[in-house]
Amino acid sequence: MKNANPLCRIERGMTNGSTPSAQPAASSCRTAIVAILAGSAAATAFLFWLIYLHPAADAAGQRYGFLPALNALLNGLSAVALAIGYVLIRAGRRRAHRAAMSMAFGFSTLFLAGYIVHHALHGDVLYPRHAALRGLYLTLLASHILLATVALPLVLATFFFALTARTRQHRRLARWTLPIWLYVSVSGVVVYILLRLALGA
Numbered sequence: 001m002k003n004a005n006p007l008c009r010i011e012r013g014m015t016n017g018s019t020p021s022a023q024p025a026a027s028s029c030r031t032a033i034v035a036i037l038a039g040s041a042a043a044t045a046f047l048f049w050l051i052y053l054h055p056a057a058d059a060a061g062q063r064y065g066f067l068p069a070l071n072a073l074l075n076g077l078s079a080v081a082l083a084i085g086y087v088l089i090r091a092g093r094r095r096a097h098r099a100a101m102s103m104a105f106g107f108s109t110l111f112l113a114g115y116i117v118h119h120a121l122h123g124d125v126l127y128p129r130h131a132a133l134r135g136l137y138l139t140l141l142a143s144h145i146l147l148a149t150v151a152l153p154l155v156l157a158t159f160f161f162a163l164t165a166r167t168r169q170h171r172r173l174a175r176w177t178l179p180i181w182l183y184v185s186v187s188g189v190v191v192y193i194l195l196r197l198a199l200g201a
Helices: 020-051 067-090 094-121 134-163 167-199
Strands: none
Touching: 020 094, 020 134, 067 094, 067 167, 094 134, 094 167, 134 167
16 A cells, blocks of 8 residues: 655655555554644634734733744744754764754753743733834744744654654755754844834834
8 A cells, every 4th residue: 555645655665655564653643743743723723812812911011021022032042043053964973063053952842831821921022013014023933933833843843753763754854854943043132133123122
């Protein structure tokens, strides 16, 4: 039976993954990918609810006012780690590449935690309607949100392939994951800077 999902195709000495030993591995891979997609969809739905529907617990921003700056710093550190990881893998330094990408994942995870806490407490901070560069900010923010939604399952799937030694699938997906993840990290910092400038803070 031919594997319908090219991402889960076993390519170690076979062309279609049809041997008995390959079928359980492909099945577990498909299960993991479905779980990643379902979990990412649930996380995205939760974040949209948190940002746009959940009432802020501290709308005046009296507590943990440092969170936006910390989140921007974590995004920036993630971007730096991603760039280093790319340079390292191009140089063939796989172990160092793995460490750099794990650091990027860690920074992004900490960012997500801080992002959730910030929006749970303070809600969504709007860009002033008549401030300069509002069009640029909204365009950048829209692309940031859209690609962040795409990046979550891509990052998780790319790490899954790396951790399960599916090197060929990891490389194929990483070609898409890296630039999207890097853009999301960098644009997150730029969005923060533009908003702070517009608010005069």
